[in-house]
Amino acid sequence: MKLPRRFFQPLATGAPAPFRDLPVKLERMIHFVPPHNEKVRARVPDLAGTVDVVLGNLEDAVPADQKEAARAGFVTMAKATDFAATGTGLWTRINALNSPWILDDLFTLVAECGDKLDVVMVPKVEGPWDIHYIDQLLAQLEARHGVKKPILVHAILETAEGVANVDSIASASPRMHGMSLGPADLAASRGMKTTRVGGGHPDYRVIADPAGDAARASAQQDLWHYTIARMVDACMANGIKAFYGPFGDFSDSEACEVQFRNAFLMGCAGAWTLHPSQVAIAKRVFAPDPAEVAFAARIVAAMPDGTGAVMLDGKMQDDATWKQAKVIVDLAKLVAAKDPDLAKVYDLG
Numbered sequence: 117m118k119l120p121r122r123f124f125q126p127l128a129t130g131a132p133a134p135f136r137d138l139p140v141k142l143e144r145m146i147h148f149v150p151p152h153n154e155k156v157r158a159r160v161p162d163l164a165g166t167v168d169v170v171l172g173n174l175e176d177a178v179p180a181d182q183k184e185a186a187r188a189g190f191v192t193m194a195k196a197t198d199f200a201a202t203g204t205g206l207w208t209r210i211n212a213l214n215s216p217w218i219l220d221d222l223f224t225l226v227a228e229c230g231d232k233l234d235v236v237m238v239p240k241v242e243g244p245w246d247i248h249y250i251d252q253l254l255a256q257l258e259a260r261h262g263v264k265k266p267i268l269v270h271a272i273l274e275t276a277e278g279v280a281n282v283d284s285i286a287s288a289s290p291r292m293h294g295m296s297l298g299p300a301d302l303a304a305s306r307g308m309k310t311t312r313v314g315g316g317h318p319d320y321r322v323i324a325d326p327a328g329d330a331a332r333a334s335a336q337q338d339l340w341h342y343t344i345a346r347m348v349d350a351c352m353a354n355g356i357k358a359f360y361g362p363f364g365d366f367s368d369s370e371a372c373e374v375q376f377r378n379a380f381l382m383g384c385a386g387a388w389t390l391h392p393s394q395v396a397i398a399k400r401v402f403a404p405d406p407a408e409v410a411f412a413a414r415i416v417a418a419m420p421d422g423t424g425a426v427m428l429d430g431k432m433q434d435d436a437t438w439k440q441a442k443v444i445v446d447l448a449k450l451v452a453a454k455d456p457d458l459a460k461v462y463d464l465g
């Protein structure tokens with residue numbers, strides 16, 4: 117283990133110092149763009165103002181014979197738009213560490229657009245050693261290309277081994293931005309019997325005891341609850357952010373919304389959007405409910421220094437509920453700063 121005092125030292129001479137605290141950003145959705153697809157890429161300048169993060173995907177879903185086109189498309193896309201001006205993050209998902217493409221992904225992207233790249237998403241992270249490797253390599257590349265601010269790292273939690281090591285992945289480096297659940301690869305890695313990309317499964321249920329001839333009550337359970345809970349705890353314990361990943365059935369917006377909302381309530385900051393139809397869902401879900409914001413604002417106002425006990429509408433409030441309220445009010449302020457319509461609804465002054 118690295119000595120605490122060395123944790124925040126740059127890993128290469130000339131590389132920027134790691135952030136002490138993560139930049140505070142609204143990241144309700146990480147919108148996936150296939151950079152080898154010229155038609156979709158052409159939509160990115162307009163898209164940039166409407167999503168919180170644009171991610172150019174180089175990994176799965178890009179055919180092997182188009183990996184180079186995707187990489188080149190990402191560079192074109194990064195140079196063509198001033199993402200920072202619209203408050204939009206620019207991320208990429210690189211190929212896996214054991215693939216033949218990862219070195220060229222990082223060498224090309226940091227050289228060509230390292231100063232515009234906010235976050236590198238790393239797939240199939242198995243343990244802290246994967247993060248240490250990327251951390252060192254990014255530092256060397258940042259130093260070589262004079263990159264001014266550190267490029268952050270986001271891990272996908274999508275292997276059984278990764279879940280077993282989730283805490284040490286979250287604490288592996290000050291470069292860690294957060295983590296996303298990868299339900300498709302994770303299902304395969306665990307030997308789960310589903311072909312779905314995220315969401316529930318109708319056969320994963322509990323049933324009530326038999327009671328004579330009456331039909332036994334039965335309810336579907338959440339396949340992802342355990343993993344999301346572990347991911348959120350690992351992330352929040354280390355001051356980084358947790359995200360739900362993809363919801364693959366674009367035709368079922370209702371189920372997508374329920375999956376996103378469960379993740380939001382459990383502590384996730386956002387989710388992936390793979391199709392334009394999912395952007396509005398993420399915007400709806402990853403902003404707090406106005407009635408909840410109004411109640412939270414009353415709690416904060418009723419306990420100006422955050423201590424003591426008061427009653428509001430018959431409900432006891434104390435230091436702990438003040439902290440819950442603060443989570444909601446702080447998020448509402450972040451949303452309001454970007455969304456004038458919601459700013460009016462929240463009315464937080």
Ligand SMILES: CC(=O)SCCNC(=O)CCNC(=O)[C@H](O)C(C)(C)COP(=O)(O)OP(=O)(O)OC[C@H]1O[C@@H](n2cnc3c(N)ncnc32)[C@H](O)[C@@H]1OP(=O)(O)O
Nearest residue numbers: 148149150155156159173176177300313362389390391392
């Ligand atoms: C398990 C995992 O790893 S998940 C992450 C990997 N997967 C991805 O990144 C997939 C990202 N999404 C996509 O590539 C596309 O949405 C596809 C290929 C799945 C489907 O694309 P299409 O068949 O074109 O879908 P559809 O016809 O419904 O698209 C409607 C419009 O939205 C556009 N569109 C589709 N996806 C996107 C997107 N991600 N971003 C912006 N625009 C998009 C289409 O180009 C089309 O535009 P048009 O109306 O001008 O023709």
Ligand SMILES: CC(=O)C(=O)O
Nearest residue numbers: 274298299300301361
């Ligand atoms: C998100 C992802 O990569 C997966 O589900 O496998």
Ligand SMILES: [Mg+2]
Nearest residue numbers: 176274298301
């Ligand atoms: Mg995957």
